[in-house]
Each structure stands twice: as C-alpha cells, then as structure tokens.
Amino acid sequence: MWFIISSSRNLHFLKCQSLFTHCSYSVIIMAIQMGSKVLEGAVKKMHENAQKFILTKTQKVQFERDGFIVVKNVLSGNELKKILAVVNTIWEKYRSRNSDDYLHMFDFLNQDKIFMKLLDYDKILPLVLGLLGWNIYLYHSHLDVNLPIKQNNAPGLTWHRDNSRMNYDFKNGRYPLVALKVAYWLSDVSEKNRGNLYVIPGSHKWTYNQGKTIKNNILPEKAIPLIVKPGTVVFFDSRIWHTRGNNFSKITRKVLFFGYSYRWLRPRDNAKISAKLLEMASPIQRQLLIRDIDNGAYVPKDKDVPLKELYSKLYPSDYKQQRSDSKY
Numbered sequence: 001m002w003f004i005i006s007s008s009r010n011l012h013f014l015k016c017q018s019l020f021t022h023c024s025y026s027v028i029i030m031a032i033q034m035g036s037k038v039l040e041g042a043v044k045k046m047h048e049n050a051q052k053f054i055l056t057k058t059q060k061v062q063f064e065r066d067g068f069i070v071v072k073n074v075l076s077g078n079e080l081k082k083i084l085a086v087v088n089t090i091w092e093k094y095r096s097r098n099s100d101d102y103l104h105m106f107d108f109l110n111q112d113k114i115f116m117k118l119l120d121y122d123k124i125l126p127l128v129l130g131l132l133g134w135n136i137y138l139y140h141s142h143l144d145v146n147l148p149i150k151q152n153n154a155p156g157l158t159w160h161r162d163n164s165r166m167n168y169d170f171k172n173g174r175y176p177l178v179a180l181k182v183a184y185w186l187s188d189v190s191e192k193n194r195g196n197l198y199v200i201p202g203s204h205k206w207t208y209n210q211g212k213t214i215k216n217n218i219l220p221e222k223a224i225p226l227i228v229k230p231g232t233v234v235f236f237d238s239r240i241w242h243t244r245g246n247n248f249s250k251i252t253r254k255v256l257f258f259g260y261s262y263r264w265l266r267p268r269d270n271a272k273i274s275a276k277l278l279e280m281a282s283p284i285q286r287q288l289l290i291r292d293i294d295n296g297a298y299v300p301k302d303k304d305v306p307l308k309e310l311y312s313k314l315y316p317s318d319y320k321q322q323r324s325d326s327k328y
C-alpha cells in the first residue's frame, strides 16, 4: 500500500503493507524530514547553479534588439546522446511512414522523464527568468523531426509569428513580449539547408501588416538562417517573423521547442500534463507545468510560484523594482 504524505512543499510516498505493522509514525516522520532535506538540497543546488547562468547585459540587449539570442554548448555530448536516444524512439513509434513523413508532436513532455530536466534546466531557466520574470509557465511545447527532402518535394517556407490570433487582436499587431520559445537543437544545423530556423532580426517590433507582406517560399533579404551545432539553444521572441527552412541535407533534423509565457496567458496547445509527471515534479517544475491556474495566475500565492524566490536572488534589483510597485 502507498501512503501519500504532504510536507510543506511537496508530496512524499511511503510504501507500507500496513501503517501499524511495518511503518511506525517515527519512520513516517523521519521520511518526511529526509524528503524535506533532499528537497531543500535540490532547491539550494538549483539556486547555486542558476547564479552561474544569469542573463548578461549583452544577451538582454541582443534579445530586445534582434528578437533572439543563441547560447552555444549548452548540452554536453553525453546529455545529447541520452536525449537523442529518447527522441529516436519517439520518432520510430509515431512517425507516419507515408510520403509526408515527419513529426511535429505537441505534449512530448509526457513521453519521457528526460525532458523534465530541460523544462527547468539550470543553464537555461535563469535566462528565461531574466527575459520574462518569475510569473511564468510552459504554455506550449513541441518536438520536431524532419527527414531530408528532395528539392522538388520541398514543403516551402511558411513565414509566421507565433500565437496566431494575438497578432490580429492587438491593434496593428503591436504588443509587448508575452512569450518566447527555447529551441534545443539536437541535430547539426551548422550549415545551411539542414532545416535551419530562419528569422528576420528586429521583426518582433514590426506591425503585423509589415510581416504579412512576406510571401511564403521567399527568402527576404533580411532573413538569416541560424547556423548552430547540436547542443545549442536558441531563444526567440514569439513576435519575431520566422520559418523552418527546408532540409535538403543528408541529416535528419531534430529539435525540441519549449514555449514559456506569463501564467495569465492561456495555453497555446491542448497538452494534458499527466498526473505521473506532476507527481515526480519539483516545486519549480510544478509551477512550470500546472495549467489549471484560475485567478492565481493574476494574484499568485507564494507557494505556487517558487520561481519568485529564485528570481529575487538572481535579479535582485529588478525584483526590488517590481516589489515596490506590487504586493505580489
């Protein structure tokens, strides 16, 4: 029989045949204390590691000016190998195997616990916090695998901004930064024509009509391919005009996208985060995963937003500035 015991910040599971035969109260209390210590240790480690990866002034300026930044050498060879093994299994299981064989999978976090590490990766999450602040969650995610294609079979370029209707509902398609995507490159796109992501630097500041003039299948003069090696992470503002490039190479393109936004913005997909995933999640991961938020999205309770504390340590002056305006 499993007993679920709730301590102040997390759930602990104890396995006993009967509460009074094999598990005494003192064992239970000890387990809670041990669980809390492990948790405190993990939180402390996360806080210490995150200090090494805070957003630099240069990165902030670049992101605000260009609408994207590139962070090289994030994933080690070993991490890449493990993630690729999982992605390859998913690909083999879900690929269509018809003439249009590719994978664009939402909700991929439920597929394997390895992705949880990337959700709050200590080299990356501090940058997301630096750009968006602490009242955030994962509003969207997708895993993409694209086989090489022949020139005469190319699907073409589909220039767009993310979040569809947002671009019409705001007058002239002008609105502030509310969401960004973090792309973990697993395959090598260090040359063109390997399915690189193309962006138009600065186009996050355009009106929507400026962008709508870009014809699909055209490479505008200002567009650039992101030429990056596996293990690189690209951050891009959801307002930037971008497209997937064609993959005319011999390499299958593989990339994971994590979309972060404010907790008051509705999810962009219908992903159902499984109870299993939530059970294994740390408090920070739970903040990022939980989608059913109600008005706590606007008026957060500290217990639901552990990223607030992390943010206050990583960006104390920005935090203080915010706090002087708000009691939340």
Ligand SMILES: O=C(O)CCC(=O)C(=O)O
Residues within 6 Å of the ligand: 144, 162, 181, 195, 196, 197, 198, 242, 243, 244, 245, 257
């Ligand atoms: O697959 C790509 O490189 C493009 C992804 C994309 O367009 C998106 O995430 O909105």
